[in-house]
Amino acid sequence: MKRVRCPKCDNYIQFDETKYESGQSLVFICDNCKKQFSIRIGKTKLNAANQRTEKVDETEGTQDYGNIIVIENAFAYKQVFPLHEGDNLIGRRCKGTEVDIPVETNDPSMDRRHCIINVKRNKEGKIIYTLRDNDSLTGTFFMNDLLGRKDRIRIEEGAIITLGATTILLRERAENHAKE
Numbered sequence: 001m002k003r004v005r006c007p008k009c010d011n012y013i014q015f016d017e018t019k020y021e022s023g024q025s026l027v028f029i030c031d032n033c034k035k036q037f038s039i040r041i042g043k044t045k046l047n048a049a050n051q052r053t054e055k056v057d058e059t060e061g062t063q064d065y066g067n068i069i070v071i072e073n074a075f076a077y078k079q080v081f082p083l084h085e086g087d088n089l090i091g092r093r094c095k096g097t098e099v100d101i102p103v104e105t106n107d108p109s110m111d112r113r114h115c116i117i118n119v120k121r122n123k124e125g126k127i128i129y130t131l132r133d134n135d136s137l138t139g140t141f142f143m144n145d146l147l148g149r150k151d152r153i154r155i156e157e158g159a160i161i162t163l164g165a166t167t168i169l170l171r172e173r174a175e176n177h178a179k180e
Contacts, residue, residue, distance in 0.1 A: 003077075006030040007037055010095065012106075017041065065119045065127060066172040068101065068161075075165060076105035088117045089134065090163065109164030111136040117155070117170070127173055129155045138164045 002017040011032040020026065020041050027038045068090070070079040081101045093102035097112040111134070118130040131154075133140040133147045140147045141162035147153060155161070159170040 004028060004039055006033060006035055008035040009033040064173050066129070066170065068117070069169045069171060070103050070105075071167040071169065073107075073166065075107040076103065079104060083117060083119050083129075085119050085121075088119060089113055090115050090117065090168070091134075103163075103166065103168075105166055107164050107166045109138045110166050111138070111164075114163045115140040115161070129159075129170060129172070131155045131159070131161060136163070 001014050003012045003014050005012055006028075009030060009032050011030050013028050013030065015026070015028075022041055024041045025038055026041065027036065029036050065083045065085055067080055067082045070076065070081070072078040081103075084100070088100045090101040090103065091097065091099040091113040092107065092110045093099075093104045094112045099113055103110065113134050114136045115134050116132050118132070120128055120130075122128050130152050131140065131142055131147070132152050133149065135149065142153050142155065143160055144162070155170055157170060157172040161168045161170070
Protein backbone atom coordinates (compact mmCIF):
# COMPACT_ATOMS: atom_id res chain seq x y z
CA MET A 1 0.00 0.00 0.00
CA LYS A 2 1.18 3.51 -0.83
CA ARG A 3 0.05 6.83 0.60
CA VAL A 4 -0.47 10.18 -1.10
CA ARG A 5 -1.05 13.44 0.68
CA CYS A 6 -3.83 15.87 -0.18
CA PRO A 7 -2.19 19.13 -1.33
CA LYS A 8 -4.88 21.19 0.42
CA CYS A 9 -5.27 19.66 3.91
CA ASP A 10 -2.31 17.20 4.21
CA ASN A 11 -4.70 14.26 4.77
CA TYR A 12 -3.27 10.89 3.64
CA ILE A 13 -5.07 8.63 1.17
CA GLN A 14 -3.94 5.02 0.79
CA PHE A 15 -4.08 2.98 -2.41
CA ASP A 16 -2.70 -0.31 -3.72
CA GLU A 17 0.01 0.62 -6.24
CA THR A 18 0.28 -2.97 -7.53
CA LYS A 19 -3.04 -2.55 -9.39
CA TYR A 20 -1.58 0.19 -11.62
CA GLU A 21 1.23 0.46 -14.16
CA SER A 22 4.11 2.92 -14.12
CA GLY A 23 3.18 6.13 -15.94
CA GLN A 24 -0.55 5.75 -15.29
CA SER A 25 -2.44 8.79 -13.92
CA LEU A 26 -4.75 8.44 -10.91
CA VAL A 27 -7.37 10.90 -9.68
CA PHE A 28 -8.19 11.16 -5.96
CA ILE A 29 -10.87 13.02 -4.02
CA CYS A 30 -9.87 13.79 -0.43
CA ASP A 31 -12.38 12.47 2.12
CA ASN A 32 -11.48 15.29 4.50
CA CYS A 33 -11.71 18.47 2.36
CA LYS A 34 -13.22 17.09 -0.92
CA LYS A 35 -10.26 18.43 -2.97
CA GLN A 36 -9.75 16.59 -6.26
CA PHE A 37 -6.14 16.01 -7.36
CA SER A 38 -4.20 13.63 -9.55
CA ILE A 39 -0.85 11.89 -9.50
CA ARG A 40 1.16 9.94 -12.05
CA ILE A 41 2.47 6.56 -10.93
CA GLY A 42 6.25 6.46 -11.01
CA LYS A 43 9.06 5.99 -8.53
CA THR A 44 9.84 9.72 -8.27
CA LYS A 45 6.25 10.73 -7.45
CA LEU A 46 5.05 8.23 -4.86
CA ASN A 47 6.71 9.11 -1.58
CA ALA A 48 8.77 12.22 -0.83
CA ALA A 49 10.17 10.71 2.38
CA ASN A 50 11.61 7.74 0.48
CA GLN A 51 13.30 10.14 -1.94
CA ARG A 52 14.86 11.94 1.02
CA THR A 53 16.08 8.59 2.41
CA GLU A 54 17.75 7.69 -0.89
CA LYS A 55 19.54 11.04 -1.00
CA VAL A 56 20.93 10.53 2.51
CA ASP A 57 22.35 7.12 1.59
CA GLU A 58 24.00 8.44 -1.58
CA THR A 59 25.71 11.50 -0.10
CA GLU A 60 29.25 11.07 1.07
CA GLY A 61 31.46 14.02 1.79
CA THR A 62 32.76 16.46 4.31
CA GLN A 63 29.32 17.93 5.05
CA ASP A 64 27.92 14.64 6.43
CA TYR A 65 27.14 15.07 10.14
CA GLY A 66 25.18 11.85 10.62
CA ASN A 67 21.42 11.48 10.61
CA ILE A 68 18.40 10.58 12.65
CA ILE A 69 16.05 7.73 11.87
CA VAL A 70 12.37 8.03 12.76
CA ILE A 71 11.14 4.54 13.65
CA GLU A 72 8.01 3.34 11.88
CA ASN A 73 5.02 3.16 14.23
CA ALA A 74 1.22 3.51 14.21
CA PHE A 75 1.51 7.22 13.36
CA ALA A 76 4.11 7.25 10.56
CA TYR A 77 6.51 5.23 8.42
CA LYS A 78 10.30 5.03 8.71
CA GLN A 79 12.04 8.29 7.77
CA VAL A 80 15.72 9.30 7.62
CA PHE A 81 16.86 12.92 8.00
CA PRO A 82 20.42 14.25 7.61
CA LEU A 83 21.82 16.45 10.37
CA HIS A 84 23.76 19.66 9.73
CA GLU A 85 26.28 21.55 11.83
CA GLY A 86 24.64 23.80 14.44
CA ASP A 87 21.12 23.50 15.87
CA ASN A 88 18.77 20.97 14.23
CA LEU A 89 15.19 21.79 15.30
CA ILE A 90 13.03 18.65 15.19
CA GLY A 91 9.24 18.78 15.10
CA ARG A 92 6.00 17.51 13.62
CA ARG A 93 5.58 18.60 10.00
CA CYS A 94 2.87 21.23 9.70
CA LYS A 95 2.22 23.88 7.06
CA GLY A 96 3.56 27.23 8.20
CA THR A 97 5.91 25.84 10.85
CA GLU A 98 9.62 26.22 10.12
CA VAL A 99 11.77 23.35 11.41
CA ASP A 100 15.04 21.81 10.20
CA ILE A 101 13.71 18.26 10.51
CA PRO A 102 9.96 18.09 9.71
CA VAL A 103 8.82 14.62 10.81
CA GLU A 104 5.79 13.48 8.84
CA THR A 105 3.52 12.02 11.53
CA ASN A 106 -0.01 12.10 12.87
CA ASP A 107 1.30 11.73 16.43
CA PRO A 108 -0.64 14.41 18.39
CA SER A 109 1.80 14.20 21.32
CA MET A 110 4.73 15.41 19.21
CA ASP A 111 5.08 19.21 19.17
CA ARG A 112 5.63 21.16 15.97
CA ARG A 113 8.94 22.41 17.45
CA HIS A 114 9.76 19.61 19.90
CA CYS A 115 13.52 19.37 20.53
CA ILE A 116 16.95 20.40 19.27
CA ILE A 117 20.04 18.34 18.45
CA ASN A 118 23.15 20.53 18.29
CA VAL A 119 26.01 19.24 16.14
CA LYS A 120 29.52 20.67 16.49
CA ARG A 121 33.17 19.63 16.33
CA ASN A 122 35.47 19.59 19.33
CA LYS A 123 39.14 20.65 19.22
CA GLU A 124 40.21 17.20 18.01
CA GLY A 125 37.71 17.36 15.12
CA LYS A 126 35.32 14.77 16.55
CA ILE A 127 31.63 15.51 16.05
CA ILE A 128 29.70 16.11 19.30
CA TYR A 129 25.89 15.73 19.50
CA THR A 130 23.92 17.51 22.24
CA LEU A 131 20.17 17.03 22.86
CA ARG A 132 17.81 19.47 24.57
CA ASP A 133 14.05 19.85 24.85
CA ASN A 134 12.46 22.87 23.17
CA ASP A 135 9.85 23.51 25.90
CA SER A 136 7.57 20.80 24.46
CA LEU A 137 4.26 19.88 26.10
CA THR A 138 4.99 16.15 26.45
CA GLY A 139 8.74 16.43 27.01
CA THR A 140 11.74 14.79 25.38
CA PHE A 141 12.95 11.43 26.66
CA PHE A 142 16.52 10.16 26.27
CA MET A 143 16.87 6.43 26.99
CA ASN A 144 13.54 6.60 28.92
CA ASP A 145 14.65 9.53 31.12
CA LEU A 146 12.73 12.80 30.84
CA LEU A 147 14.95 15.81 30.12
CA GLY A 148 14.50 18.82 32.37
CA ARG A 149 13.90 22.33 31.00
CA LYS A 150 17.58 23.29 31.12
CA ASP A 151 19.13 19.84 30.55
CA ARG A 152 21.73 19.48 27.80
CA ILE A 153 22.58 15.81 27.25
CA ARG A 154 25.50 14.60 25.12
CA ILE A 155 24.29 11.75 22.91
CA GLU A 156 26.18 9.18 20.84
CA GLU A 157 25.64 6.54 18.16
CA GLY A 158 22.44 4.55 18.72
CA ALA A 159 20.88 7.03 21.18
CA ILE A 160 17.15 6.39 21.58
CA ILE A 161 15.12 9.60 21.79
CA THR A 162 11.35 9.64 22.33
CA LEU A 163 9.22 12.61 21.29
CA GLY A 164 5.62 11.97 22.34
CA ALA A 165 4.85 8.51 20.93
CA THR A 166 7.53 8.79 18.23
CA THR A 167 10.99 7.25 18.61
CA ILE A 168 14.11 8.41 16.78
CA LEU A 169 17.63 6.97 16.68
CA LEU A 170 20.90 8.85 16.20
CA ARG A 171 23.28 7.54 13.55
CA GLU A 172 26.66 9.24 13.68
CA ARG A 173 28.79 9.98 10.68
CA ALA A 174 30.44 6.67 9.73
CA GLU A 175 33.96 8.14 9.86
CA ASN A 176 33.33 9.69 13.31
CA HIS A 177 32.12 6.35 14.68
CA ALA A 178 35.07 4.39 13.24
CA LYS A 179 37.70 6.51 15.06
CA GLU A 180 36.70 5.15 18.47
